Amino acid sequence: MILDMCAEPNVLKVMRIVKTVITFIKIMVPILLLVSASMTFMKAVADGEKNKAVQALIRKIVAAAAIFLIPTFVGIIFKLVDQDKVYYACLENATKEGINAAYAEQVEYYIINAKSTLVESTYYAARSVVDEMDDSPEKQKYEKELEQIKKDVVAANKERREKKMEASKPSTGISTTGEYTPVEAMDMEEAKVKAMSKQECMDYVASMARDIYFKNGGVLPSITVAQAVLESGYCKHFINGTHNLYGLRGYPGNKPKVYGSKNYLRGFDNFYEATYYHYKYFENYRNVYANFLNDCANHRALEAASYLHAYAGGSKTYGPTIQQLIRQYNLTKYDY
Secondary structure (H helix, E strand, O other), X not given: OHHHHHOOHXXXXXXXXXXXXXXXXXHHHHHHHHHHHHHHHHHHHHOOOHHHHHXXXXXXXXXXXXXXXXXXXXXXXXXXXXXXXHHHHHHHOOOHHHHHHHHHHHHHHHHHHHHHHOOHHHHHHHHHHHHHOOOOHHHHHHHHHHHHHHHHHHHHHHHHHHHHHHHOOOOOOOOOOOOOOHHHHHHOOHHHHHOOOHHHHHHHHHHHHHHHHHHXXXXXXXXXXXXXXXXXXXXXXXXXXXXXXXXXXXOOOOOOEOOOOOOEEOOOOOHHHHHHHHHHHHXXXXXXXXXXXXXXXXXXXXXXXXXXXXXXXXXXXXXHHHHHHHHHOOHHHHHX
8 A cells, every 4th residue: 555655646745745844944943053052052141141151052963963864863773674675675665766756657558548548538648648748758758659659549439439430330220329311400300309218309309419420520429418308308398390309599580489488499390401500600619619629629529518507597406417427328439
């Protein structure tokens, strides 16, 4: 356990600060004591109290020596008690070089993991550790290695998407794979959509969201599906004629008006058009949703969902609810 702790760069950073403080005290306190003793001695001699001055001087010299030697005595005790030199090695490694070595050990682990999995999460784990390292030739080496891994991750994601798209076969009925052709999605009748089960609703929305995402990027399908589930109650509660599964607002020129409300819901000719407008909404307000779109681009669905409060008029519960739906139904399966 101690060895594991001593391999943590952040622990070593704290210990390095502690060592610096101890060294400062070890040097400065004795100096201050000696200066004080000298001043006291000169004042006592001037007052004719030489014997008393000598005694005071001796006491302060002893105190200064003791403070200076205390860290040394503590080190000796550690060496005697800690026969395996675990604690002592921990203190010794609390240097700039030791901290960089600890980071390097972590980076090696994460880089191996990133190379073997080729997914964003392992790449960013390695990236975050490298960013903490001090500038050095070793850090530059890791940065070059990570640049290649990032390219490999992007290529692997593209290959995974293409394979999944190729393996998916459109259905003429209710899809159980989340794959409909855009034409099937457009032609789906509102009554048929409202009759879908929860899973059929999610697969249907995912088919449109995936088609748009793989062509344009933008909003992750998992988030689009979660929002449709929340806003339309699993495709069952939307105003007839709007095809609006996402609670997208409109203006007086749009159709139709929300009952007794100053707000208007936007109407669409079909569900695919509504899903495409959902994507365009975030693109049109990129300045508001910059962090959201950045997390989507890096396949961080849960992190992206935390920036959705503006979509719901500042609601603090909207983002966590979307996150809960993504976890509950494992909606990130639609993102690849």
